[in-house]
Amino acid sequence: MHVRACLPWIVLAAVSTSGFALAGWHAADALGARLPASLEGQDLRIRGRVVDLPDRDARRVQFLLRVDDDASQVGALRGRVLRIAWYDGGGAQPRPVAAGSHWEFDARLRAPRGLRNPGWFDSERHALANRLTAAGYVRNASSAREVAAPKGLQAWRADMADRIDHAIDAPISRFIRALALGDTRGLSDDDWATLRATGLTHLIAISGFHVGLVAGFFALAVSLVWRFVPALAHRVPRPIAMALAAVAGAVLYTAVAGFALPTVRTTLMIAVVAAVRCTRRAHSSFDALSLAVIAMVLVAPLSLLGAGFWLSVCGVAWLLWCLPNGDGGVLRSFASAQAVATVGLLPLTVALFGQASLAGPVANLVAIPWWSLVVVPLALLGTGMEAMHVGLGEWPWRAAAFAFDATWPAFEALGESRFAFAWLPEARWFALPMAAFAAFWCLLPRGVPGKPLALLLWLPLLWPSRDLPPHGAFRIDVLDVGQGLSALVRTASHAILFDMGPASHDGYDAGERAVVPALRALGVRALDVAIISHADSDHAGGWHAVRRALPIRDSHAPDGSPTPVASRCIAGRTWQRDGVRFRYLHPTEHFPYLGNDAGCVLRIEGAHGSALLTGDIGEVVERTLVRRDPAALRADVVLIPHHGSEGSSDPAFIRATGARVALVATGAGNRFGHPRSEVVARWCAAGARVLETAAGGALRVDVGSDGPKTAARRETHARLWDAAPRSGHGAGLCYRRNDGPGPEE
Numbered sequence: 001m002h003v004r005a006c007l008p009w010i011v012l013a014a015v016s017t018s019g020f021a022l023a024g025w026h027a028a029d030a031l032g033a034r035l036p037a038s039l040e041g042q043d044l045r046i047r048g049r050v051v052d053l054p055d056r057d058a059r060r061v062q063f064l065l066r067v068d069d070d071a072s073q074v075g076a077l078r079g080r081v082l083r084i085a086w087y088d089g090g091g092a093q094p095r096p097v098a099a100g101s102h103w104e105f106d107a108r109l110r111a112p113r114g115l116r117n118p119g120w121f122d123s124e125r126h127a128l129a130n131r132l133t134a135a136g137y138v139r140n141a142s143s144a145r146e147v148a149a150p151k152g153l154q155a156w157r158a159d160m161a162d163r164i165d166h167a168i169d170a171p172i173s174r175f176i177r178a179l180a181l182g183d184t185r186g187l188s189d190d191d192w193a194t195l196r197a198t199g200l201t202h203l204i205a206i207s208g209f210h211v212g213l214v215a216g217f218f219a220l221a222v223s224l225v226w227r228f229v230p231a232l233a234h235r236v237p238r239p240i241a242m243a244l245a246a247v248a249g250a251v252l253y254t255a256v257a258g259f260a261l262p263t264v265r266t267t268l269m270i271a272v273v274a275a276v277r278c279t280r281r282a283h284s285s286f287d288a289l290s291l292a293v294i295a296m297v298l299v300a301p302l303s304l305l306g307a308g309f310w311l312s313v314c315g316v317a318w319l320l321w322c323l324p325n326g327d328g329g330v331l332r333s334f335a336s337a338q339a340v341a342t343v344g345l346l347p348l349t350v351a352l353f354g355q356a357s358l359a360g361p362v363a364n365l366v367a368i369p370w371w372s373l374v375v376v377p378l379a380l381l382g383t384g385m386e387a388m389h390v391g392l393g394e395w396p397w398r399a400a401a402f403a404f405d406a407t408w409p410a411f412e413a414l415g416e417s418r419f420a421f422a423w424l425p426e427a428r429w430f431a432l433p434m435a436a437f438a439a440f441w442c443l444l445p446r447g448v449p450g451k452p453l454a455l456l457l458w459l460p461l462l463w464p465s466r467d468l469p470p471h472g473a474f475r476i477d478v479l480d481v482g483q484g485l486s487a488l489v490r491t492a493s494h495a496i497l498f499d500m501g502p503a504s505h506d507g508y509d510a511g512e513r514a515v516v517p518a519l520r521a522l523g524v525r526a527l528d529v530a531i532i533s534h535a536d537s538d539h540a541g542g543w544h545a546v547r548r549a550l551p552i553r554d555s556h557a558p559d560g561s562p563t564p565v566a567s568r569c570i571a572g573r574t575w576q577r578d579g580v581r582f583r584y585l586h587p588t589e590h591f592p593y594l595g596n597d598a599g600c601v602l603r604i605e606g607a608h609g610s611a612l613l614t615g616d617i618g619e620v621v622e623r624t625l626v627r628r629d630p631a632a633l634r635a636d637v638v639l640i641p642h643h644g645s646e647g648s649s650d651p652a653f654i655r656a657t658g659a660r661v662a663l664v665a666t667g668a669g670n671r672f673g674h675p676r677s678e679v680v681a682r683w684c685a686a687g688a689r690v691l692e693t694a695a696g697g698a699l700r701v702d703v704g705s706d707g708p709k710t711a712a713r714r715e716t717h718a719r720l721w722d723a724a725p726r727s728g729h730g731a732g733l734c735y736r737r738n739d740g741p742g743p744e745e
Contacts, residue, residue, distance in 0.1 A: 023301040027128070027720060030302060034111040034723075035134035036076055040669070043139050044074055047104040047147060051081065052258065053158055054097045055185050059506050060087045061097050080133035082109065087137060087506065100155030105144035109136035113668050113723045115480040115514050116697030116713045118426050118521035120354045128721040129305040130261070157181050157258055163386055167394040172401045175408070178204050179371075179400070180379040182257035189512070196353075197415035199360020200367050208266030208312045211250050211257075213372055214380065215270050218249030243274035256383065261300075262308045268296050285320045289313070307352045311345060318344035322443050338364055343442055347435035350424055350461055354521055357421040359414050366407060375404045424462060425523030431460035466523040468492055472579035472607030473704040476637065476663075479518050480693045480713065481510040483667030483674070484538035487613060487639065488519065489604060491578035494528040495519075498602060498613050503541025511542015516549040518698065526551040528577065532563045533615030534599040558600055560593025569600035581605040585625060585632055586617065596642065597621045603632060609703040611637035612657060618642060622653035630656045636708050637701050640664040640683065640690070644675020654686045661708045662688040663699050664733075668724065670694075675733070684734035691732055695724050 047068050054063040062085045069079035084107060086097060097103065112132050114123030127135075138144060150158070161183045165173050174186030184205050195201045202209055222245035226238040236244075250267040257263045269292035276288045293313055296303060303309045322340045342361045350356055357363075378400035386393025414420060438457035441450065469475050469492055477488040481501030489496040497519075501510030530552045532540045540563050546552075555565040574583040586601035599615030612635040622641065625633055638659040642648040643666050662683045666674045675692060683690050689710070691699050696712025714724055 019297070022298070023304070026301040030128050030131050031721065033080060033131060033133050035109055037111070039074065039076060040110045041108065043106045043108055044077070045104070046077065046082070046107050047073060047102070048082070049102050049148075049152075050097060050099055050150075051154060053099045053154065053161065053183055053185060057507055060085050062086075063097055063099075065103070077133065081131060082107075082133055083112075083135040085135075085137040085506075086141070098150040098155065099158040100150040100152045101146055102148035103144065104147050105141070106139040107136045108139050109134040110669060111723060115482060115510075116717075116722075116724075117480050117514055117518040118477075118698060118713070119514075119517040120352060120426075120521070121517070122719070122721075124721050124723050125305050125719065129302045131302070153255060154258060157183065157256070160383060160386065163390075163393065164382075164397055167382075167397045168401045170401065172405050172408070173397075175204065175404050176379050176382075176397055176400050179210070179376050179404075180256070180383045180397075182260055182263070194412050194415035196355065197357060197359065197417075197420035198363040198367075198411050199357035199421075200363055200411065202311075203364075203367055203371055208262050208269075208308070209372075210376060211253055211263050211266040212270065213376060214253040215246035215250040217377070219243070219246040221245065237280075239280075240278050243277040247271050247274045253380075261303065261306065262312075265296055265300070265303055265309065266312065268292070268299060271295075286317075289316055289320065307348075310348055310352070314348060315341055315345055318443070334369070335365070338368075340443060344439050347432055347439055347461060350435070351427070351432045354426065354517075355421050355423050356462070359417065359420045363411060363414060367411070370407055371404070375400050378403065423520040425464050425466055426521040427461050427464035431464060434458075435461040464523075469578075469702065469704060473702070474580045474604060474606045474611070475703070476604075476611060476701045477518075477522065478639065478663050478665055478693060478699040478701075479515060480697045481514050481542070481665070483643070483670040483672070484510060484541065485533075485615070485639075485643070485665045486510070486515050486542065487665075488522065488524065489611075489613075490522075490524075491580045494577040495524045495526070496529045496531065496577075496582070497527050497546065498531045498600075499533050499539040499615070500530075500542030500546045502538040503545075504537070509542055509545050511545030512549075515542050516545055519546075519550065524550070526553065528553050529575075529582075530555040530565075531569065531600055531602065532557040532561065532565060533569075533613075534558060534595055535561045535563045536595060536616065539599075539615065556600065558587050558593055558598045559591070560598065569602075579607055583632075585612075585629070586621060601625070603635070606703055608705050609636040609708060611635050611639075611701070611703060612659075613639045614641040615639075616642040616648075618645075618647045619650040619653075622648065622650045626650075626652050626656050633657050635659055636703060637661045637663065638688070640675065640679070642674075643670075643672070644679045644692075645672065646676045646679065649679045649682055651682060654682055654688075659683070659686070659688040661701055661710055662690045663701070664690060664692045666692050666694045668694040680733050688734070689732055690734050695733075697724070 046065070048065040050063050051066045052064040054061050062083065065082045065084050067073050067077045067080050067082065111134055112124055112127035161177050161181055164177050164180065168176060177183040177186060182205055187204070192201070195204055219242040222241050223238060226232050226241055232241070247270055250270045254263040254267045272292040272295045273288045276283050276291060296309070318340050319337055338361055346356060378396045382393035382396030382400065385396060434457045438454045441448070441454035468490060471492050475490045477490075479486045479488065479501065484502035485499040486501040487498040489498065501515050503509040503511065527550055530546065532543055532555070534540070535557070543563060554567065556567055556569040557563045557565040559568045559570065569584045569587070571584050571586055571588045574581060576582070583603045583605070584600060585603055587598050591598060596616035597618055597620060599617055601615060601617060602613040604611040604613070612633065618641070633653070633656040635657050636659065638657045638661070640649060640662050644664045664675045680690050691710060691712060693699055695714070697714040699713070700711045702709045714722055
């Protein structure tokens with residue numbers, strides 16, 4: 001009797017253990033597939049097939065390549081997926097790379113590596129979930145050759161995308177390509193900003209919603225055929241025929257979308273539900289959902305790392321629980337479903353993306369029925385007709401474009417409204433479960449007491465504490481922007497940004513990709529002062545993105561700098577905020593603009609310590625500062641000049657600072673070799689603890705009554721998929737041997 005009572009718990013424990021073991025095995029396999037460190041930085045001869053739609057811009061083309069699985073390829077790369085960039089050379093455009101084509105070329109690779117900052121997108125997690133082995137770029141382009149012409153599903157998708165552009169011949173064609181083929185290459189940053197602001201991102205790119213819609217249409221079509229031809233039911237019962245048709249439609253549409261992970265996940269869910277339906281036994285909707293989730297996790301455990309998995313599963317679960325019958329008419333049921341989805345998924349949306357779309361419920365009330373019942377069917381009809389005969393798809397595609405264009409301007413206007421959406425700071429770990437419980441309480445049946453009080457549980461998520469420094473103290477966050485610099489200084493009620501990170505000609509902008517999201521995650525809504533130390537692209541590249549995203553009360557740059565700012569930084573200029581004094585030490589009046597050596601040097605003095613932000617000055621300026629006013633250089637925290645280059649960190653300058661903490665902003669594996677080992681050794685020998693962003697991610701230093709306290713993002717938010725090697729000293733480059741301090745090997 002005792003054994004029978006314990007049997008369910010034994011089964012649960014066994015299943016849970018097996019699940020954890022399976023997930024661990026998949027994670028270990030994906031991590032083991034990363035490019036070995038011994039192959040990084042080498043030129044490798046690679047041959048493989050392009051397995052997605054290449055993304056082209058003015059100076060490069062990017063694509064995914066699956067390496068051939070044969071003995072001619074490097075063992076660690078056989079059968080693996082790589083992300084390749086092909087840049088132009090000497091002004092020449094990169095050679096055309098078509099989807100489905102087979103290529104052989106030399107490439108230089110490295111394991112997937114991303115930036116680690118406060119915020120929500122984790123590129124290293126994304127690479128793990130998609131089992132990406134390495135990223136790199138084509139070398140010796142003249143030796144590249146196309147082994148075989150384009151063929152297969154991806155070549156067909158690329159051809160269909162070109163036909164849509166030819167048929168519509170208007171910019172709006174980019175949306176029809178996205179809805180018909182999942183081809184979002186044509187969508188601009190402004191398009192995505194509008195979609196996020198209006199909460200319509202889930203509708204524009206082929207997702208689980210579209211797959212379910214197509215499956216429903218196939219099931220409905222089969223149902224109509226069975227009703228008109230009743231004899232068919234003698235061979236195959238109508239419910240089973242509808243279930244099989246739904247699966248067939250889902251599989252077909254998933255293929256059209258290039259077997260993207262969200263579509264595969266939804267197709268698997270539909271297949272499980274159809275299998276349950278075919279058993280012709282009574283099953284609740286929750287049983288079907290549970291079986292579908294189990295199947296998804298068994299097939300692809302790493303899908304648990306994707307936001308789409310949680311949003312889709314939780315969204316369906318909320319609807320099944322709150323709207324089990326769907327009574328009350330079409331419009332009322334639709335409005336109720338929208339309300340349930342908005343309230344139920346708001347905690348996840350905020351936790352995963354850091355934003356809440358205030359206009360989303362209104363926009364979805366229009367977009368879901370119009371786009372789903374008019375635009376998407378026309379786009380798919382055009383694709384199907386075009387597949388049967390060239391030219392037949394033109395009129396449905398044009399009709400879809402006309403229908404889409406009838407609503408898009410209104411959504412653009414709504415997205416530009418100041419009330420469209422709100423960015424929310426990064427919350428503590430307990431905020432999400434509290435908000436989820438509050439949503440559950442709010443969605444309980446009418447008459448359940450305490451709902452107004454449940455709203456208080458939302459506060460840790462929607463209004464989190466930012467834990468700002470007290471009066472007289474300050475905090476420095478050196479953001480991880482790659483090979484560049486961006487440092488945020490905060491006092492009790494003010495924020496000052498020193499440099500904005502790099503931007504490159506190929507379209508990458510750290511200001512947009514790293515700095516602005518980090519500022520939003522840290523709860524910075526406006527900047528008191530923005531300082532561009534000098535105009536080099538690795539420091540000033542992100543300025544325009546920051547200026548567009550945030551209100552800025554004042555901006556400084558050296559005299560002669562081409563960067564458009566309100567005023568100039570000049571030695572002796574001071575201001576004070578919340579008991580913290582800011583003073584420029586360089587450049588002096590009439591100092592010529594010389595790039596690095598003309599950069600702003602800022603001293604920060606609080607009640608409990610001081611810091612020095614140095615930009616890219618070199619040894620000549622360092623010695624000048626030592627001669628002019630050595631006392632002004634004394635600081636607890638120093639941002640190492642010029643990323644730790646060999647032409648900086650003069651020994652006299654290091655001694656004058658007496659720094660306890662030295663921070664260096666570098667990119668992982670940068671081509672300059674920053675920071676130089678001899679520079680790090682000098683700072684370590686002087687007694688400073690050296691931390692770098694390449695190893696630790698964003699670095700934080702709180703200068704308060706307890707002295708400078710440091711924290712590295714990769715250590716405080718450690719993750720299984722972390723690409724940076726972590727030693728016992730984490731981001732620190734110094735450790736103490738028996739014979740004294742020295743640089744870590």
